């Protein structure tokens with residue numbers, strides 16, 4: 441059962457499904473499937489008295505096993521993908537880890553389910569279909585930017601090999617560099633020598649799958665021609681983030697094809713095959729031990745006993761949403777193994793996983809953001825403490841400031857401000873520019889005032905203004921000033937008496953464009969008189 445615990449955490453038991461391999465035998469009396477039960481589905485075996493392999497059952501018995509869903513012999517690959525793999529792929533896209541593993545006896549259809557059959561395109565298994573689904577989503581989702589990587593690991597006779605290692609073709613399996621498992625201080629495992637290849641699109645990902653499968657087959661032929669005797673873990677690593685965001689979601693999807701779960705004593709094996717079968721049995725035994733310990737909530741879970749359980753540690757009782765497909769054969773000769781597979785699945789269904797949304801800040805983007813914040817805080821601090829920045833303003837910065845000040849003065853909006861940030865040098869420079877402008881205007885006013893004084897013969901209408909520095913190039917010309925004065929005068933003709941005194945008081949208050957320009961409004965009237 442699934443349930444959201446705290447935000448971004450999903451507590452869920454491992455989901456179990458069963459798939460019955462097609463057979464030519466008449467099996468209608470041997471088993472039955474019911475997918476309409478309130479609690480999910482079930483498969484029921486009717487054990488005949490004589491199973492034909494030396495195993496004798498004295499009483500006819502029915503054995504019923506519950507699953508989330510049971511796929512009978514006619515189920516197709518598309519249906520398997522949509523029901524089992526697609527929901528897991530969706531979770532992986534959302535940032536959660538996922539695992540799908542197939543468990544069952546040899547020849548029961550694990551590889552067919554996970555990788556697929558080679559005869560028809562429609563026989564494609566979970567891996568190629570999931571890759572196609574993931575890349576389709578990645579192409580369509582414009583709100584996220586994704587990167588994908590792939591690894592393909594084989595565990596044979598308790599040794600790990602990298603199936604994507606390019607050297608594999610040229611060598612014998614035992615000559616190859618092996619992948620080793622390291623545990624860090626937090627008990628996370630690190631796989632040394634396992635190559636993780638980037639795959640930008642579906643085609644590249646499929647090429648990697650084919651490369652790995654070719655290596656797997658080559659090694660298989662070198663060692664034995666029977667069936668696959670190794671555990672294989674195909675992993676897709678997904679990293680997604682929204683453009684411009686420093687938060688990244690990293691998730692991984694393990695697609696696992698376990699070696700056959702047959703019992704050694706059942707098969708007349710010898711030599712290499714016996715050695716392989718023993719290794720498989722030992723690793724599956726350790727897998728069972730882990731499953732039992734988890735299902736009984738024991739304090740110690742023996743993950744470290746085998747490489748397979750170490751690698752799948754997160755998938756079993758950890759940060760992962762895990763699904764198991766039990767592949768079963770309902771041929772009379774295989775019934776005992778099939779029931780053993782189902783029994784194992786019932787245990788697995790008790791295991792609770794706690795999947796966490798794998799979201800973190802990207803270190804590179806985080807550093808860039810922290811640097812920006814740091815600079816902004818430094819600016820603020822410099823502002824508060826009055827500490828100027830060390831470097832001088834560049835010529836380019838000065839020119840930009842002059843343009844900014846001019847634009848500011850030309851802006852007719854009374855609320856206009858000068859956006860200078862917190863750089864004290866820029867602020868000082870702007871005040872200096874404004875001071876120069878005001879001084880220039882004062883100088884011009886003095887000249888006008890003198891002339892007006894002469895014309896009227898009074899000489900004391902306006903407060904004398906102090907002498908000032910020379911106006912810079914961008915100060916409006918006398919003609920322009922006159923134009924401004926005249927037009928402003930017309931606008932304010934009715935209130936000129938009040939304005940005359942008020943607007944001339946340029947010594948106090950913040951320096952604002954309208955104040956500088958309006959100062960000599962009343963003078964415009966006098967100027968016009970003079971011109972007349």
Ligand SMILES: Nc1ncnc2c1ncn2[C@@H]1O[C@H](COP(=O)(O)OP(=O)(O)OP(=O)(O)O)[C@@H](O)[C@H]1O
Nearest residue numbers: 461545546547548549550551552557667668699700
């Ligand atoms: N659902 C199915 N429909 C058609 N053919 C199937 C199906 N399942 C399995 N097969 C066929 O049965 C044979 C054995 O299947 P497969 O190799 O998948 O078994 P396996 O469990 O992976 O065996 P092993 O443990 O030896 O690796 C293959 O030829 C495969 O094509």
